[in-house]
Amino acid sequence: MSAPEAKRQRTQPTYELLYHPGIPGRGEYIRLVLEAAGAPYSDVANEKGSAGYATVQALCCSATSTGDDDGNPPVFAPPALRVAGAGKGGRALLVAQTPNILAYLAPRVGLAPADEADALHANQVVLTALDLSNETHDSHHPIAVSLYYEDQKEEAARRAVDFRENRIPKFFGYFERTLKGNEGLGKGKYLVGDKLSHADTTVWQVIDGLLFAFPKELQARKEEFPLIFEKFYPGIKEEKGLKEYLASDRRLKYSQGLFRHYPELDRE
Amino acid sequence: MSAPEAKRQRTQPTYELLYHPGIPGRGEYIRLVLEAAGAPYSDVANEKGSAGYATVQALCCSATSTGDDDGNPPVFAPPALRVAGAGKGGRALLVAQTPNILAYLAPRVGLAPADEADALHANQVVLTALDLSNETHDSHHPIAVSLYYEDQKEEAARRAVDFRENRIPKFFGYFERTLKGNEGLGKGKYLVGDKLSHADTTVWQVIDGLLFAFPKELQARKEEFPLIFEKFYPGIKEEKGLKEYLASDRRLKYSQGLFRHYPELDRE
Numbered sequence: 434m435s436a437p438e439a440k441r442q443r444t445q446p447t448y449e450l451l452y453h454p455g456i457p458g459r460g461e462y463i464r465l466v467l468e469a470a471g472a473p474y475s476d477v478a479n480e481k482g483s484a485g486y487a488t489v490q491a492l493c494c495s496a497t498s499t500g501d502d503d504g505n506p507p508v509f510a511p512p513a514l515r516v517a518g519a520g521k522g523g524r525a526l527l528v529a530q531t532p533n534i535l536a537y538l539a540p541r542v543g544l545a546p547a548d549e550a551d552a553l554h555a556n557q558v559v560l561t562a563l564d565l566s567n568e569t570h571d572s573h574h575p576i577a578v579s580l581y582y583e584d585q586k587e588e589a590a591r592r593a594v595d596f597r598e599n600r601i602p603k604f605f606g607y608f609e610r611t612l613k614g615n616e617g618l619g620k621g622k623y624l625v626g627d628k629l630s631h632a633d634t635t636v637w638q639v640i641d642g643l644l645f646a647f648p649k650e651l652q653a654r655k656e657e658f659p660l661i662f663e664k665f666y667p668g669i670k671e672e673k674g675l676k677e678y679l680a681s682d683r684r685l686k687y688s689q690g691l692f693r694h695y696p697e698l699d700r701e
Numbered sequence: 702m703s704a705p706e707a708k709r710q711r712t713q714p715t716y717e718l719l720y721h722p723g724i725p726g727r728g729e730y731i732r733l734v735l736e737a738a739g740a741p742y743s744d745v746a747n748e749k750g751s752a753g754y755a756t757v758q759a760l761c762c763s764a765t766s767t768g769d770d771d772g773n774p775p776v777f778a779p780p781a782l783r784v785a786g787a788g789k790g791g792r793a794l795l796v797a798q799t800p801n802i803l804a805y806l807a808p809r810v811g812l813a814p815a816d817e818a819d820a821l822h823a824n825q826v827v828l829t830a831l832d833l834s835n836e837t838h839d840s841h842h843p844i845a846v847s848l849y850y851e852d853q854k855e856e857a858a859r860r861a862v863d864f865r866e867n868r869i870p871k872f873f874g875y876f877e878r879t880l881k882g883n884e885g886l887g888k889g890k891y892l893v894g895d896k897l898s899h900a901d902t903t904v905w906q907v908i909d910g911l912l913f914a915f916p917k918e919l920q921a922r923k924e925e926f927p928l929i930f931e932k933f934y935p936g937i938k939e940e941k942g943l944k945e946y947l948a949s950d951r952r953l954k955y956s957q958g959l960f961r962h963y964p965e966l967d968r969e
Contacts (some may be wrong), residue, residue, distance in 0.1 A: 440835050442825045444737075444836075445826050446965045480764075496871075496874060497878070498878060498882075499878045499879075499881045500878075500882035504827075505818070506822050506825075506879050506882050506883065506893070507823070507875060507879055507882060508825075508864070509829045509872070509875045512705060519818075520818050521816070526818055526821070528821050528822075528825065529825050529827045530824070530828040532800065532828060533821060533824045533825050533828055536804070536824075537821060548789070550787075550788050550789050550794055552774070553794070553796050553801060553805060554774050554796075555798050556801050556804075557774075557776075557796065557801050558774075558799070560798040560800060560801055561777045567835070571839070571843075575843045575844060575856065576843060576859050576860050576863060576885070577859075577860065577867065578858065579863060579865035579867055580863070586752060588844065588856045589712035590707075591856070592843070592845065593847070595845035595847060599745035599845065599847055603764075604777075606764060607777045608777060610765070610766060610767045610768075610775045610899060611774050611775055612766045614774050614775060615774065623813070624774075625774070626734065675847035678795075680895050
């Protein structure tokens with residue numbers, strides 16, 4: 434057991450991540466913030482087996498819930514974050530919606546920019562990266578999340594062409610320009626200000642997922658976005674907290690989730 | 702000129718809404734918060750003609766910008782909100798991404814819940830409503846935003862079936878349960894707490910847009926969601942600020958934007 438892992442186990446978890454087990458998915462955006470900050474947390478469904486996932490399902494996936502026992506309203510879908518003692522009357526707070534969780538968490542674990550305008554801009558970049566994340570999902574599921582990929586392959590092939598030719602360059606161009614505009618402070622490595630924020634971890638995760646899902650497309654475009662691929666992407670991987678995490682068992686493999694590799698959807 | 706309109710014209714606008722002219726679109730979520738709060742604002746592209754829209758395009762639609770002259774980073778897409786004096790060194794703040802703008806604006810115009818947990822939950826509901834807004838757009842544009850509807854009609858027909866049969870009831874069920882869980886305070890009229898918030902204006906706008914886009918589907922489902930259709934939807938229309946706004950010329954008509962009425966996509 435490494436020293437950081439031992440420390441994690443000795444510390445009582447403050448944050449509980451509630452998400453599906455076995456996949457990175459949208460939960461990964463939350464994990465990266467917690468790991469980068471070295472904040473103690475429990476990944477409930479991955480650490481507590483079927484009882485853990487039963488908790489996730491009861492709190493985040495119920496079609497009949499009107500709220501939990503701590504006075505929190507119902508949750509539309511995972512991920513959610515539960516924080517003991519932070520809710521009404523000292524009860525547990527349950528927060529849902531990925532960008533809402535990140536905006537709540539980042540300043541509390543020291544990962545949000547201190548300046549108010551910078552903090553707003555970090556949330557703005559996060560939301561744009563999560564839009565790209567959603568569009569990546571829809572590139573293999575353009576018709577219905579409730580259907581298999583195999584039942585919407587033709588439509589996915591058509592959507593993936595537009596996604597690769599128009600959407601990836603539009604989003605990456607925006608990230609590249611954001612890095613460029615902040616180059617004086619961020620040196621191409623940080624999107625907002627001069628240190629790591631949840632904007633960086635979130636954009637990094639979408640790019641990493643796309644490198645898995647569309648490796649040929651991204652390879653062909655690397656030269657268009659030099660700050661992203663020469664400074665930002667490799668730099669974030671080496672950040673304290675993240676480097677150890679990315680090499681650990683806690684970092685789950687991509688499979689059949691948000692980011693999927695279907696060679697027929699990638700560039701030829 | 703009515704008294705509120707005269708008051709609007711006498712007051713120096715603090716908030717500038719930057720969005721496409723002539724359509725409600727995503728700008729409407731911002732307008733509703735400003736109007737409900739009676740906050741002075743300028744709807745730049747609608748009030749200042751081609752020069753106004755040129756400003757929107759320069760600040761929100763440039764494919765080469767690395768930031769504006771006030772030190773704000775580039776914007777991916779409209780809407781954006783500009784606030785004179787609120788940025789770095791007393792310069793203008795430029796904030797983008799609809800949920801980010803709403804989370805910034807609501808507490809400043811008195812429309813966010815005072816309690817911290819309630820404020821987080823309001824943002825959570827807003828984000829879920831905006832997800833439904835995005836899915837509504839994709840019901841007529843499942844393949845590419847860059848193509849005409851006519852070039853993706855077949856795929857839209859297939860996606861709209863899933864949208865009507867699975868997605869609308871899932872989202873509406875969530876809103877209904879949120880109203881139910883908060884019924885003691887909100888009386889079925891408010892989603893969070895006991896007064897109007899940006900959660901209410903945002904969910905209301907999505908429902909209103911869907912009543913335009915899918916009138917038969919919503920008519921057929923009204924009895925499934927009694928709080929939404931008997932208390933919430935009609936109640937919000939009567940709120941101070943909103944009632945006058947909805948009857949005014951400032952409230953733009955739906956047309957070929959986010960919410961579109963294609964009878965062939967609606968229930969038969």
